[in-house]
Amino acid sequence: MTIPIALTIAGTDPSGGAGIQADLKTFHELRVFGTSAITAVVSQNTCGVRSFVDIDPALIEDQLQAVFEDVPPNAVKTGMLSIVPAIEITAKILKQHGVSRYVMDPVMVAKSGHSLLSKEAVQSLITMLLPLTYVTTPNIPEAEIMSNMRISSLDDMKKAARYLVDDCGAFACLLKGGHMSDENAVDVLYSEGGFETFSSPRIATKHTHGTGCTLSAAITAELAKGKSVQSSVETAKAYISAAIEDSLQIGHGNGPTNHWAFNDRLSNRA
Numbered sequence: 001m002t003i004p005i006a007l008t009i010a011g012t013d014p015s016g017g018a019g020i021q022a023d024l025k026t027f028h029e030l031r032v033f034g035t036s037a038i039t040a041v042v043s044q045n046t047c048g049v050r051s052f053v054d055i056d057p058a059l060i061e062d063q064l065q066a067v068f069e070d071v072p073p074n075a076v077k078t079g080m081l082s083i084v085p086a087i088e089i090t091a092k093i094l095k096q097h098g099v100s101r102y103v104m105d106p107v108m109v110a111k112s113g114h115s116l117l118s119k120e121a122v123q124s125l126i127t128m129l130l131p132l133t134y135v136t137t138p139n140i141p142e143a144e145i146m147s148n149m150r151i152s153s154l155d156d157m158k159k160a161a162r163y164l165v166d167d168c169g170a171f172a173c174l175l176k177g178g179h180m181s182d183e184n185a186v187d188v189l190y191s192e193g194g195f196e197t198f199s200s201p202r203i204a205t206k207h208t209h210g211t212g213c214t215l216s217a218a219i220t221a222e223l224a225k226g227k228s229v230q231s232s233v234e235t236a237k238a239y240i241s242a243a244i245e246d247s248l249q250i251g252h253g254n255g256p257t258n259h260w261a262f263n264d265r266l267s268n269r270a
């Protein structure tokens with residue numbers, strides 16, 4: 001049996017709801033072997049980010065070489081990259097190892113408002129990583145910055161997603177609608193000249209810490225199994241919707257999502 005392997009390159013969340021910790025939980029639940037390279041150690045919890053330290057770029061590169069030489073991944077995702085050298089090294093390694101199934105979650109600002117990406121690094125994400133990207137998963141504020149467009153409707157979401165693919169070189173863009181205020185949480189996928197929307201009822205909850213990390217990790221896990229972009233996004237949307245709906249009421253702020261919910265529902269249905 002070949003075991004699908006996924007790699008996350010991201011920052012940490014010691015409280016377990018976002019970043020590397022959320023990614024590894026997601027890989028595990030979707031039955032993919034999870035590996036990781038840490039870009040920043042972040043002191044945060046459900047109430048917010050307190051501080052962080054960027055990992056020395058040479059150590060990021062060493063972590064990545066260690067993974068690629070021994071347990072080469074079938075798919076890779078990036079989350080918090082924070083500084084230009086981290087982006088440069090990631091781009092170099094992705095090219096060196098010919099990674100095609102690469103999911104770029106352009107993490108910029110935590111839910112608490114703390115910036116996780118330096119201003120100079122935004123441009124590097126666009127020029128160095130988007131052309132190597134299989135699926136990018138910006139939320140509305142991230143897509144506004146990357147496309148330099150205001151986004152306040154589904155049409156605007158489509159325009160920005162199309163720009164990030166047709167003009168910036170990503171193969172596909174899933175623009176997440178979590179930050180809109182419609183009755184449904186609608187995400188727009190643009191790839192190969194076509195649009196598809198993924199909709200789920202918007203759940204009234206403050207427990208949405210790490211939703212973006214979890215969604216992109218779930219897409220990466222499915223891609224690692226060889227699934228198509230559409231099928232991977234469909235499974236990832238079902239995973240995050242269940243995880244938000246059955247949230248765990250942990251912590252004093254915006255709590256984490258429930259990584260058991262997706263499989264619990266599958267086994268209840270069986």
Ligand SMILES: Nc1ncnc2c1ncn2[C@@H]1O[C@H](COP(=O)(O)OP(=O)(O)OP(=O)(O)O)[C@@H](O)[C@H]1O
Nearest residue numbers: 139176177178179185201202203210211212213215
């Ligand atoms: N209240 C909600 N109810 C249902 N689905 C939601 C809700 N909020 C977000 N989602 C879904 O969760 C996924 C993540 O979207 P979101 O826009 O919240 O990402 P994000 O802002 O990058 O998250 P974060 O920065 O906290 O990791 C999307 O599929 C979105 O539609």
Ligand SMILES: Cc1ncc(CO)c(N)n1
Nearest residue numbers: 011012018019080110210
């Ligand atoms: C490390 C990390 N990555 C991403 C996010 C965005 O939710 C976060 N809060 N922390």
